[in-house]
Amino acid sequence: MSTVLVVDDDPRLQRTLSIALRAHSHHVLTANDGRTALAVVAEESPDVVILDLGLPDLDGTEVLRRIRQTSLVPVIVLSARHESDDKVEALDLGADDYVTKPFGVEELLARVRAAGRRAGDIGRQLGVIETSHFTLDFAERRAVVAGRDIRLTPTEWRVLEALCREPGHLVTQQDLLRSVWGPSYGRESNYLRVYANQLRRKLEPDPAVPRHLITEPGLGYRFVL
Amino acid sequence: MSTVLVVDDDPRLQRTLSIALRAHSHHVLTANDGRTALAVVAEESPDVVILDLGLPDLDGTEVLRRIRQTSLVPVIVLSARHESDDKVEALDLGADDYVTKPFGVEELLARVRAAGRRAGDIGRQLGVIETSHFTLDFAERRAVVAGRDIRLTPTEWRVLEALCREPGHLVTQQDLLRSVWGPSYGRESNYLRVYANQLRRKLEPDPAVPRHLITEPGLGYRFVL
DNA sequence: CCGGCGCGTCAAGATCGCGTCAAGAGCCGT
DNA sequence: ACGGCTCTTGACGCGATCTTGACGCGCCGG
Numbered sequence: 001m002s003t004v005l006v007v008d009d010d011p012r013l014q015r016t017l018s019i020a021l022r023a024h025s026h027h028v029l030t031a032n033d034g035r036t037a038l039a040v041v042a043e044e045s046p047d048v049v050i051l052d053l054g055l056p057d058l059d060g061t062e063v064l065r066r067i068r069q070t071s072l073v074p075v076i077v078l079s080a081r082h083e084s085d086d087k088v089e090a091l092d093l094g095a096d097d098y099v100t101k102p103f104g105v106e107e108l109l110a111r112v113r114a115a116g117r118r119a120g121d122i123g124r125q126l127g128v129i130e131t132s133h134f135t136l137d138f139a140e141r142r143a144v145v146a147g148r149d150i151r152l153t154p155t156e157w158r159v160l161e162a163l164c165r166e167p168g169h170l171v172t173q174q175d176l177l178r179s180v181w182g183p184s185y186g187r188e189s190n191y192l193r194v195y196a197n198q199l200r201r202k203l204e205p206d207p208a209v210p211r212h213l214i215t216e217p218g219l220g221y222r223f224v225l
Numbered sequence: 226m227s228t229v230l231v232v233d234d235d236p237r238l239q240r241t242l243s244i245a246l247r248a249h250s251h252h253v254l255t256a257n258d259g260r261t262a263l264a265v266v267a268e269e270s271p272d273v274v275i276l277d278l279g280l281p282d283l284d285g286t287e288v289l290r291r292i293r294q295t296s297l298v299p300v301i302v303l304s305a306r307h308e309s310d311d312k313v314e315a316l317d318l319g320a321d322d323y324v325t326k327p328f329g330v331e332e333l334l335a336r337v338r339a340a341g342r343r344a345g346d347i348g349r350q351l352g353v354i355e356t357s358h359f360t361l362d363f364a365e366r367r368a369v370v371a372g373r374d375i376r377l378t379p380t381e382w383r384v385l386e387a388l389c390r391e392p393g394h395l396v397t398q399q400d401l402l403r404s405v406w407g408p409s410y411g412r413e414s415n416y417l418r419v420y421a422n423q424l425r426r427k428l429e430p431d432p433a434v435p436r437h438l439i440t441e442p443g444l445g446y447r448f449v450l
Numbered sequence: 451c452c453g454g455c456g457c458g459t460c461a462a463g464a465t466c467g468c469g470t471c472a473a474g475a476g477c478c479g480t
Numbered sequence: 481a482c483g484g485c486t487c488t489t490g491a492c493g494c495g496a497t498c499t500t501g502a503c504g505c506g507c508c509g510g
Contacts, residue, residue, distance in 0.1 A: 422460095440456095
């Protein structure tokens with residue numbers, strides 16, 4: 001399914017994890033120290049990294065920092081229970097999750113799946129969305145409506161992204177506001193009405209009778225292909 | 226996913242909680258004292274509030290009381306004291322959960338998830354309800370009756386939610402009124418008759434002979450599949 | 451047979467949410 | 481500094497939705 005890099009200097013733990021991960025059909029890479037880990041991340045670009053903070057050569061947080069300089073790969077940090085400061089630091093540096101030892105293998109597997117899923121969701125670019133009337137290329141930021149190139153503003157693109165992540169699904173006003181304008185905009189405002197209007201004018205065949213950008217009164221909007 | 230407000234005057238605890246919550250992909254807002262907390266609740270309408278009772282300016286219970294004057298947001302109360310009086314008082318004032326310090330971060334995270342679920346995703350838990358004649362998708366707010374998409378109003382959905390929580394079971398008029406129109410509407414009124422009527426017209430094969438939305442005279446209504 | 455009670459039905463008025471417009475502020479490149 | 485493009489914000493009208501009151505009908509007990 002996915003490639004997981006296990007970074008740990010304890011051969012026993014490494015072995016246990018490898019077996020468990022392979023049993024769940026992950027591809028497993030291993031590294032015993034920080035330098036090797038960095039090399040493997042660079043060479044193989046794994047989908048998930050499991051990183052023990054207690055390493056022989058480099059400090060675990062240092063490894064994490066360097067990984068983050070070049071990669072957004074999800075990192076799950078392992079640490080002994082008492083090193084809570086490390087934990088805090090690791091998460092600040094961009095770890096995606098932490099697990100304190102001792103831990104159950106099942107728990108770790110669940111977190112690997114979760115991390116992979118989160119990354120996949122983020123990484124999954126919207127690519128191209130096509131309807132009978134217009135085409136949206138999110139990667140290129142190009143919109144073609146009825147054969148003509150149309151300019152959309154940055155905010156319009158972001159609204160569309162939030163709506164098109166799951167075509168056909170309802171997106172609540174709150175979700176829309178938060179993913180476009182940030183967490184603080186949880187309440188109603190004119191934004192959505194104005195931008196829904198704007199988008200309909202630019203995209204819909206007949207803005208007065210929306211076919212793709214559907215409003216769900218009191219709830220939010222739905223984008224249908 | 227959801228926005229959590231952490232109200233605590235201990236910077237260390239605040240930091241730990243923030244990091245843990247962010248690691249589980251919540252948005253985090255913080256407040257060091259009661260006044261700020263009230264302002265943030267009013268301005269940002271978070272999805273969950275974690276409230277420490279020991280605050281510098283206002284008494285924690287007072288903060289809770291004022292939050293409840295304007296908002297139904299789920300509140301999880303933290304307290305160092307083992308005094309059960311506080312616990313009782315807090316729960317009376319409308320706290321949704323109560324955690325005594327010291328506590329495990331995982332435990333708190335679980336309670337945040339639980340609180341968020343109770344409050345936000347009421348519809349989502351119901352999933353899809355299907356009968357021989359119509360299908361209701363509460364998450365997507367879609368109703369298909371005899372193969373056709375039917376539009377239901379927000380209040381109609383809320384009534385259906387209350388009815389469908391336990392298909393086949395009797396739901397009393399009081400329960401219905403309370404869960405749709407709020408705690409103050411314990412008394413009889415026309416609401417239920419009007420909306421039962423409305424729903425039957427939209428959903429029943431023959432509104433004159435209800436097969437799914439059954440009246441229990443003097444008691445309430447029953448939804449049967 | 452009669453009267454009360456509870457439910458179904460209807461319709462009118464009040465209210466709410468959305469679409470629309472436009473003015474002004476902020477930002478950027480020139 | 482200037483001009484153009486965006487974003488923000490307030491105002492307004494309209495249609496959908498909610499609320500409320502009135503009325504009729506059937507059931508049940510007196």
